[in-house]
Amino acid sequence: MTDANTNFLDSDTVPLSLHGPAPDRVVVGYGFWLFLLSDILIFASLFAAYAVLSGETAGGPNGAMLFDKKHVFVETACLLTSSFTCGLGALAVRQFRITGVYVWMIVTLFLGLTFLTLEITEFDSMIVAGNGPSRSAFLSAFFALVGTHGIHVAAGLFWLIIMVLQIMTLGLTPMVRRRLFCLGLFWHALDIVWVGVITIVYLGAH
Amino acid sequence: MDNHSEAQGLPPGTNEESGASLRSYLIGFGIAIVLTLASFWVSSTNTIYAPGVPILLGVLAIAQMGIHLVFFLHISSAPDQTNNFLALAFGVFITALIVFGSMIIMADLNHQMMPMDKLMDMQR
Numbered sequence: 001m002t003d004a005n006t007n008f009l010d011s012d013t014v015p016l017s018l019h020g021p022a023p024d025r026v027v028v029g030y031g032f033w034l035f036l037l038s039d040i041l042i043f044a045s046l047f048a049a050y051a052v053l054s055g056e057t058a059g060g061p062n063g064a065m066l067f068d069k070k071h072v073f074v075e076t077a078c079l080l081t082s083s084f085t086c087g088l089g090a091l092a093v094r095q096f097r098i099t100g101v102y103v104w105m106i107v108t109l110f111l112g113l114t115f116l117t118l119e120i121t122e123f124d125s126m127i128v129a130g131n132g133p134s135r136s137a138f139l140s141a142f143f144a145l146v147g148t149h150g151i152h153v154a155a156g157l158f159w160l161i162i163m164v165l166q167i168m169t170l171g172l173t174p175m176v177r178r179r180l181f182c183l184g185l186f187w188h189a190l191d192i193v194w195v196g197v198i199t200i201v202y203l204g205a206h
Numbered sequence: 207m208d209n210h211s212e213a214q215g216l217p218p219g220t221n222e223e224s225g226a227s228l229r230s231y232l233i234g235f236g237i238a239i240v241l242t243l244a245s246f247w248v249s250s251t252n253t254i255y256a257p258g259v260p261i262l263l264g265v266l267a268i269a270q271m272g273i274h275l276v277f278f279l280h281i282s283s284a285p286d287q288t289n290n291f292l293a294l295a296f297g298v299f300i301t302a303l304i305v306f307g308s309m310i311i312m313a314d315l316n317h318q319m320m321p322m323d324k325l326m327d328m329q330r
Contacts, residue, residue: 026286033290037297044301048308073246080238087231087278094226188278192271199267203249204260 025178032182036189039152043193046145047200058136063205066131068122072202075118076194079153082111083191090184093177101172105164108187112157119150142201149197152190159183226280234277241270 054063085107092100123143126132133143163183166176245266248259275281281290320328 022286030289030293034293037293040297041300041304044304048305051305051309052312069246069250076242080235080242083238083274083278084231084235087226087234088228091226091228091231185279188274191278192274195267195270195274199245199263203245203263 024174025181028178029181029185032185036185040189040193043145043148043196046141046148047196050141050145050201053137053141056137058138060136060139061131062138063142063201066126067202067205069202071118071122072198075115076198078111078115078118079191079194082108082115083188085111086184086187090180093172093180096172098167098172101167102164105160109157109160109164112153112160116150116153116157119146119153123147123150146197146201149190149193152193156183156187156190159186230277230280234273237273237277238270241266241273245270 085104089101089104089108092098092104123146126139131139133140160183163176163180166179170176245263248254248262248266254262275294281287281294283291
């Protein structure tokens with residue numbers, strides 16, 4: 001590639017429409033971004049349901065009685081750090097540092113599994129105590145919202161394991177790198193949803 | 207890097223993930239930690255005037271989401287990001303419409319509805 005070409009394409013005097021077809025990663029990124037936004041609309045509906053129903057406890061326990069902030073803090077720390085390590089993994093992919101890719105992906109996997117284990121423990125203790133999703137409208141909305149997020153995290157971890165296997169078998173081909181890029185977007189988007197969950201469900205409990 | 211992008215048939219001059227660097231991830235992670243700690247502190251302290259707590263939590267959450275978008279998802283107003291940015295704006299608009307619309311409508315219905323005990327009396 002020559003510098004003249006780079007300057008031509010990067011120059012502001014040439015309109016974007018004359019740059020020719022967008023590279024695959026831009027197109028793939030845009031498509032996946034649209035998927036993520038539609039996924040966030042699912043969460044918006046569940047958040048709306050929770051906001052409307054959070055006071056309808058039907059004589060059962062409310063959020064302030066059920067939620068343990070320390071527990072939630074550890075969960076948040078795991079997910080936030082996993083988002084960071086996922087980003088470091090993306091950097092390693094970009095620089096073709098294969099050991100770095102494996103290390104950061106496995107750290108991300110470990111943190112994600114810890115998060116999921118903590119969440120399942122929390123759900124289990126609530127259900128055992130008789131506060132399952134059928135107890136009240138508030139708890140139905142709670143399990144629907146937080147459970148959907150948990151399912152997304154589980155799907156993300158499953159995808160992460162598949163990507164590790166694909167790197168082992170296929171190497172960092174352009175296709176695998178685009179998939180890793182999408183996985184990174186998915187993981188960061190889940191962290192954004194979790195910020196909404198802790199603020200509205202756990203910290204906003206009264 | 208150059209021979210890789212040519213092997214993919216990408217147009218020359220197409221840099222990967224402009225804006226993603228160790229620096230941006232470190233800054234994003236640092237600010238996110240501070241905002242998370244602030245949220246947990248705000249929710250458990252008595253220092254802050256109680257009716258202001260939900261507003262403060264909301265502000266911290268929106269800031270946190272913005273930090274994630276900019277430093278982790280690398281959304282920017284760069285020319286090749288215009289489509290992503292517009293899609294995000296539309297997503298935020300619809301999300302706000304669903305959440306706040308539901309809350310306003312349900313609160314209004316709640317307000318207009320006859321109290322449950324009177325409704326029970328009428329049905330007798």
